[in-house]
Amino acid sequence: MIGVVVVLLLTHSVSSIPISDFLPFNGPKVCLFDTVTMLVHKSNVIGSDGVSIYEVTRRDCEEFRLTPNNDGSSPNFSIGFTFPFFARRFRNLYVNTNGVISFIEPVPQFSPDPFPLSDRYLISPYWADVDIRGIGEVFFKESTDPSLLAQANDIIQSATVARGLSRFNPRWMLIATWDNVGYFSTHTDMTNTFQALLVTDGRHSFVVFNYLDDGISWTRGDASQVDAQVGFNFGGDLLRFNVFNTSRTAAIADIEEMSNTGSSGQYVYRVDNAVIRSITITGCDELPILVDPDTPSIINGGVMTLTGPSFNTTSSHEKITCVFTDDDGDVTEGIPRQLFTRPIQGIIVYCKAICPMPLFRKLGPHNLTVMLNDTKFVGQFEVGWPCALEFLHICAVLMQMTYKMHVSSYSTHAE
Template sequence: MKMHSRMFLLWSVCLVHVESLTVSDFYPFGVGHGDTTMAANDDGSSPNISISTKFPFFNHQHDKLIVSTNGAISFLTPVSQYTPDPFPLGGDRRLITPFWGDLNTRKGGNVRYRETTDPKILERASTEIRAYFPEFYSFYSAWVFIATWDDVAFYGCSSTGCLKRNTFQAVLITNGLHSFTIFNYANIDWTTGTASGGNADTGLGGKPAQVGFNAGDGKVYYVVNGSRTADIVNIHKMSNVRIPGKFVFRIDSSEIGGGGCNTEGNVIITPSSGPMLGGQHLTFSGPCIEEYTSFKVKFSNTRYTLRCEKDSPYSFYCITPMFDSTGNIQVDIILADESKTKPFIGNYTICKYLYQIMYEFLY
């Protein structure tokens, strides 16, 4: 009863040779924080969990979800399958999988979850999303769901293998319109249960765990590099936001978007339009920004090259000059760090009147 399918979205991640997150870096979890703890089980799931707000995922709104012992959150049906088939999967299997593999909490560990609107948690989530997605500079979280697989063992582990444990967390965040997920990983010692071909002593080999998202239509999905390969044991050393053991994604639309930065390509300019008279504060996000990075920005219809300032490891800002024409223009950006320079390209719209800018912002 293992399934397949096709078409994908893939985000590359980097392997960083430093220590991963620790549990103290996770969102707070445990009985003392109001979590529900699932009974020890093998291939089990929570009941349907009614949630207090609609959660957007792959262009669908959901008012319930299900937490699986086997490292997944689903929205329509439980996940009892222990060997992860490659995404995409059909049959309305709409899945968020921080580590879909063959867990067995009868051999050790706990699965805990809760929804929360605690102001401190909402502020932390809002701050993280604004940092990793600078274009969402006004994002405020209204709801958070935290699921934690704490010190969990794998199916079929020997007395030696049962000492190997994984700890990871999925944090779902929404303001009702946009939604995001944070995956946090502390220790990852194993990838595979014995029913999936893994070794009882090491928890390695066979068909390893899968990390990603599945739309359930048999077409659209997203997988993190290393999924279903031996490399997934290193996911606590990987990241898409330059923090080993942390991944952040936007998940409300038909395409999964990774947070953080990239080393080449396009730039997101926020806001995307502004007045002909200039004087607008623009945030540029997309490129990875090092401590000593310098920035030069050239609008294609001006003779000026602007020098900009660093805002965060994921963004920098400039003030626009006065323009002598309106319309869509190309923006050329050069990032310089020590002896290396990196070109990026963005787009910006110059409007003559304020109502044009407001119309773009609203529609």
Template sequence: MYPYDPEHDAETPTSDDGSSPQISFPSPLAVFGNFYPHIYVNNNGFLSFDRPMSDFTPRAFPLQSGGPILAPFWADVDNEITGSIYYHQSTDPHLLERATFDVRSYFNYPRFTAQWAFVATWDNVTYYGAVSNEVGLIIHHIYIEAFTELDTDWCRLSLFQVVNTFQAVLITDWTFTFVLFNYENIQWTTDSASEGVDGLGGNHAQAGLNSGNSSFYSIPGSLSQEILHVSTTSNVYFSGRWAFKVDGYDPEFPDFPPTDGSLSCTQCVNTMGSSCTGSAVICPSGSLCGSQYAEYTDNGVLYEVIIRSCLPVNQCGTSGSFSFQNNNVQIVNLCCDSDLCTPTIPEFPPQNNETNGMTCPSCLSTGSLECFTGETIQCTGNETTCFQISSPASGGVAMRGCSSRSFCEADYQSLTNAANISLNIQCSNGGNEPPYTPSTASTTPGNEPPYTPSTASTTPDGSLSCTQCVNTMGSSCTGSAVTCHSGSLCGSQYAEYTDSKW
């Protein structure tokens, strides 16, 4: 479910078969080939664009009257008994980042960036007839008055255990429009006026899309008892979620069909370019041919990386970015569904250099699984989270900096495993600096704990001048002098390693 706030969201009237007032958009919204300046949230489980609608008996799609209908769960809701219907428009960066992440995950629109969202939530609503007329209302008021010190919502729900919670989310960049239906809890399908008993039987709920121009889609189980289980179904491999693209004349569906595991996909890595070739591998069930594209800038120089292999369908379309020191990295996972196919290389958007107020530790360390310095970085754009990464690759790499939330939420391990790269990614949930937890992985055989530097050394005042140099092929080196900052001494890292060739 997308976030909603009963304290601040608007709410439809407490009225059987009621609707919201007309809700105007900041710009006309593309829906089924037309542009609409407003929307209505109807208590009976659907959104409409032409007019408010009080229809309480669900009917089979397609319908030729009433204009476009987006129906997560069209049934006879009575919020006079219990439950509420909330709605809000949002340009909140965190919500839009999540919306962008979801759209890119489900559809092949790697450059889509959400600009606006509309969230309508039917929260713990019950059906018409769940409590009979005056007797039920009298019981309700007695119950509330008898427990005035208890939460009234709890009191109401204690009487009405059969409730539904579901949601419709509109997402747009003002060119393309997508809708998500989220189902958290479905316990009834029918009202008592439609031959239902205890919320079941009779005329069941309808879920889906109706354009008003003959194109439509009904979620499987609509108008049958099976719609009771819609929270366990999906067209995006995410139980309780259905996703559609709805700006065109006909609805469009997510771009990854189920696979039986018979796909043959290229597996390869190129850390210095945007193409690669390699051997073919047979993918497991639930996977498609995936490519991870990355662009990174190092002190203004642009580099490209590509990894190809099998990718679980729920990781198709995921994307994110992170920055540390003078580096920025953008990543996207794309998929295709035919043997040895390769997705089109995306065009990454330009980096947003506008600071957002977030500050994170920033460092890069090689030859170690840990990195911590006194440096910080001012986060920019949608990179509103602090991250830390460690990998044993090349003797150990660690870095810290700013990242987008979508980078933290995605699972990049499937493709990096194909490149024999193991990553440990941790992100903060808020604040300017996440608690730093040193890695417990030992870089030596056995289960020895990692080395902890001694804290007994004398702390200098920062006036030391130390040699800075590197020699990867010997035990001595010379270089230039640097002035150390407070808390530092002149240090040397010595290493011996054995290679089977020598």
């Protein structure tokens, strides 16, 4: 199976990122999170006031710091805003000592596996064997401060991936900072300093990576088999992952010298599925990889499109094969069962693969596989209810009526 990696143009730049250009961290209301006891202390030192993170209010703590540890993680941190990450939307995350922000589960693993990884949802500014028992600190906080959001948006608007989003108005952000961190086993002779920002307006999402000027000195710990990995991973999706081109090699230490924004050591990635309809393009290679709609309802019908640099203008109007599968790999079938037991024929129109959607028979993650000649492209999307939870009884009636309509239509055509 052939996948397409998201590729960003990287250039050398004369400017660099001093610590003053990082978004602020280690502020006046830092609470200490103990990675062993899983308790939060309402100060920057361990005391007798340790309580569950769910008992700590934002008035008590504006920011959190991990206690000295190796391979530790934050708690399952409930954030105050939904973060769209491609076809999924998250309200909880983990900040891991080893340079990874993860959804669903923590990442204690110190030696990075190559992306794409199945069933793992990761944003990794520098996945390596961080050890802060000897030196260094890890901070994280969420913010809705207008001035900080404006500062993050200035960075985002400087990147080509924000093209067509000049009106992007972020409403929430996570700031995670690995400050002067050492490596396993308790080494203090070399340190790294880097930062990750997760920024969203609820529809569009961006990730910003900042690397301090002359601030990346080591690439692996004593027990690691490979060097650090930078990028992101969306549940094994063969389209929506990114790996920095020198990841897992010693050359990853030079990441502070390159950029896709014009400032060395700074990178911006777009990580949502929302369609930008105002953009004017001259070629398919200028488009991000998108599945639209990314959250169809279980009785949706209509068509689904897969857009991006996988396709080009010369393949326009070529016939394609579309296969919809659920998260278990079963072919999605409509009612009656014979209706969608075989692949569905679609077509390429300019930069879009257009596939008629079946009726889905279960909620949750699904895959769309598009086959063009001998090449396969896979995108993920999430099937949901067509209405709010309080109206599920109405949804059930609508689903029953829709299925009866399709059964009747199928029987008529069969005759």
